Amino acid sequence: MRGLFVTFEGIDRSGKTTQARLLLDALGDAAVGVREPGGTAAGERVRALLKDPAVELSPAGEALLFAAARAELVAQVIEPALAAGRVVVSDRFLDSSLAYQGEARGLGVAEVERVNAFATGGLTPDLTLLLDLDPATAGGRGAVEDDRFEQEGRALQEQVAAAYERLVAAAPGRWRRIAADRPPEEVHADVLAAVEAARRAPAGEEA
Ligand code: TYD
Numbered sequence: 001m002r003g004l005f006v007t008f009e010g011i012d013r014s015g016k017t018t019q020a021r022l023l024l025d026a027l028g029d030a031a032v033g034v035r036e037p038g039g040t041a042a043g044e045r046v047r048a049l050l051k052d053p054a055v056e057l058s059p060a061g062e063a064l065l066f067a068a069a070r071a072e073l074v075a076q077v078i079e080p081a082l083a084a085g086r087v088v089v090s091d092r093f094l095d096s097s098l099a100y101q102g103e104a105r106g107l108g109v110a111e112v113e114r115v116n117a118f119a120t121g122g123l124t125p126d127l128t129l130l131l132d133l134d135p136a137t138a139g140g141r142g143a144v145e146d147d148r149f150e151q152e153g154r155a156l157q158e159q160v161a162a163a164y165e166r167l168v169a170a171a172p173g174r175w176r177r178i179a180a181d182r183p184p185e186e187v188h189a190d191v192l193a194a195v196e197a198a199r200r201a202p203a204g205e206e207a
Contacts, residue, residue: 003082004199005123007093009164010131011157013138014180015187019131020091022188023195027089032081035091037069040076063101063112070094071119078123087199093125095167103163104156127198129191130168131180135161 006023008016017035024033038047046069049055050062057065070093081088094116102112135157168175176194180187 001085003084003086003088004127004195005078005082005088005090005125006195006198007090007095007125007128008131009092009095009099009128010180011133011135011138011160011164013141014131014133015184016091016131018184019129019187019191020089022184023089023191026188026192027087027195031087031089032077033089033091034073034077036073036093036096037066038073040069040072042072043069059101059105059107062105063097063107063115066097066101067115067119070097070116074120074123079121087195090125093128094120095125095128095164098167099160099163100156103166104159109163109167125174127194128175129194130164130175130177131187132177133180137181 008020010016020033020035024031036043037050038044046065050057050065050069078088078090094113097112097116098109101107102109135154138157139154168177178187178190178194
């Protein structure tokens, strides 16, 4: 039986990485965790390039690099794990490109979707968890601003948050919105409940 593909989305500092780790701990051997961009030898090098504020990139170049890292991750890790029946948990996926590059960078969601369909063979998550957090609250979480996206500040995060709203509205069956302004264990309980419900649902009926 094919596995389940679960992705986390949200603005920077919404707690995706913590929640992905808690979910992986709860699922144990049934699950495989990946992060984007990265997760393969080529993908980690592309990640370093994308995050380096000293490297100038055009919006199109940036989108293509994210898509290239994603192509490697899908081919080398995600598809084989799904074929083996595992739950794949990804810290960001396609929707991040639609929100950041498609909307916030102004490339257009349809354009970015097309490039990514080529990169991934059209792979779509079975379940996407939106960690819902107000950009002002996220900004107050106070981590160091160490990459090109975080340095662009609040305006970018507001645009990304609005973009996620439109993506949820366009495909409500695939998304679960989870309030992220709560202690991590409370957020995790809702995450786990959503994933368990999707695992029980017959394929294609996760909604
Ligand atoms: P990362 O350190 O993974 O941030 P976070 O912990 O917030 O996920 O850095 C990834 C940055 O890249 C983040 O600011 C979001 C951005 N990004 C895109 O713009 N497009 C994409 O397709 C992906 C996967 C990430």
